[in-house]
Amino acid sequence: MPFKHLKKAFQLTAVASLVSLLAACSGGTSGGPAAAQADAAANSGSGSSVSPEGRVVLDYWTWWGSETRRPIIEKLVDDFNKSQDKIFVKHSYYPYSDIFTKELAAVSAGNPPDIMMNDINTVQQRASKNQAMNLSKYVERDKVQDRFFPELWNTVLYNGEPYALPFNTDTRMMFYNKDDFKEAGLDPDKFPDTWDELEQAAQKLDKKHGNTYTRIGYSPQFNSDWNLLQLNFDGGRNFFDESGKPVVNAPAKAEALQYILDNAKRLGQKNIDAFKADFGSQQANPFLSGRVSIWTDVTNFYTQIRDYGDGINFGVAPLPETKEGAGHWSVGGGFVIEIPYGAKHPDEAWEFLKYMTDVEAQTYWAEKNFDNVANKEASNSSELMSNPVYKASVENLAHTKLTPNPLNAPDYMNLINPQRDAIMLGQTSIQDGLNKAQADVEKLVSGK
Structure with missing residues (x-):
């Protein structure tokens, strides 16, 4: 059907x-x-x-x-x-x-x-x-x-x-508006396979009236966060490796943050924040109201589309890969x-x-x-x-x-989030922020 x-x-x-x-x-x-x-x-x-x-x-x-x-x-x-x-x-x-x-x-x-x-x-x-x-x-x-x-x-x-x-x-997946894809000259039955392809498609989906965005194709800051992208970019690995060692400053984590920053630079953080300020009830959801073309969410978001979407012609797809074969990793x-x-x-x-x-x-x-x-x-x-x-x-x-919380560091995200926020606000570089978070988590794990 x-x-x-x-x-x-x-x-x-x-x-x-x-x-x-x-x-x-x-x-x-x-x-x-x-x-x-x-x-x-x-x-x-x-x-x-x-x-x-x-x-x-x-x-x-x-x-x-x-x-x-x-x-x-x-x-x-x-x-x-x-x-x-x-x-x-x-x-x-x-x-x-x-x-x-x-x-x-x-x-x-x-x-x-x-x-x-x-x-x-x-x-x-x-x-x-x-x-x-x-x-x-x-x-x-x-x-x-x-x-x-x-x-x-x-x-x-x-x-x-x-x-x-x-x-x-x-599980988190990508919901997308097929009619927006058609309008932008994109194949509505083929969602982008890689994150680079997604960013290219997003640019075609953007719509402006003067200097004001009336529709944003995609932003990883909409109902998503770095926790999802950092795991996807790092082959399904969270902030600890199999031995329990923190890997907060792994190169893939930095690449995920850079992707988010590049998207924000292109769209303008003020424009992203303006859209986010309007998020609220199901009826005001920017995907349901046609203001965002690609939306990341848990799959029972479908029930909101069903009940409030007013007949949206939509598709659902796995998260993109960083490159072919890297894996469409998601978080649950x-x-x-x-x-x-x-x-x-x-x-x-x-x-x-x-x-x-x-x-x-x-x-x-x-x-x-x-x-x-x-x-x-x-x-x-x-x-x-x-x-x-x-x-x-x-x-x-x-x-x-x-991503079960490790026994020896149950509150580790309280040490990572401030550095992530400082990076997003331009108060520190990606590498310096991640290195500081890595050192803080290592100290927490060691108990010193």
Whole structure:
């Protein structure tokens, strides 16, 4: 199905999903009278962890409170509660800005939630500080490791043992306006292969009225950052090599920054900043409003195009390479589901972790949220893969690197970012700034 016709199909799907959700909720508290009693007990403040009908009540914390995601997560919780009569899971929502601090305080106080959704890149930090439970005995018993993409599974290991299960991930790709490409004399079905080709195409896509840009073809400062380009330019390597040595001032990092500076010099930093000042709601997004032709984002940006793009004829492509064969490397993030250290009912919590990462729940999450999920089979379901954007995102995972924070330098970006900013402001040279950042990170790693 052509991209510009996908909006209507997905709107129909969304309506059907809404009707289904409303039907599921029409009886009051989901799960029937027994579940209502369990929910009341769980919220009573009595401290009891057993519902009146004998179920073990588990408290599951997430920050998913939006109109889109909260009904989806609660539908999955409801399905789990209906699937058996031993465990009742209660979903507790806390704002993203508060939930992680609140969880750490609860763990320290010995009264953690039973289940927690958490950041994929910081599992090792929590494992090393006894903030997450070692899941080895459960994983070995139930053989769940093969469910997951290897890159994601590696993020949950500390000293070779798992402390969480991967839940979802993402990948950055290039969205581009095919009609703008046609207008500029570019092939709308062929996205530039290299960064140099991209810059050449961007110049053709730029439009001016006098000295004012009415459309900018591309800027790496739009919804992207140096972290993405530096990894792409450096063959998929982040700021540390395989041995854990900092490589902040590697030549490829300097080349990535030079590319950003050259683009800014051509367009004018004031023009870039003026466009960025207008970024805001989905409707004001410069790609959706036709003011930017090429936009880098996670692939569920597609849902914004679908809902607010007013029929944009768009394409999606991997990030360019520095040269042929260098690799279309991208960056990903995501979340894991884990049992906080000290949770009172780990056996029951594990059953919920298994359910949330199995094929059915993962497929439902992917279909409704358009997220890349951790379960390989769910990710490759025929219905999902029939959408060309989702199919492209799954294929892009093969070129996507996650960047877990190193244990001996979890806050290293606080040392790199000021030097990057000074370079962008012209306060220091690229090499001097990177050398200073390299020295600062080395000092942090050494502990001196």
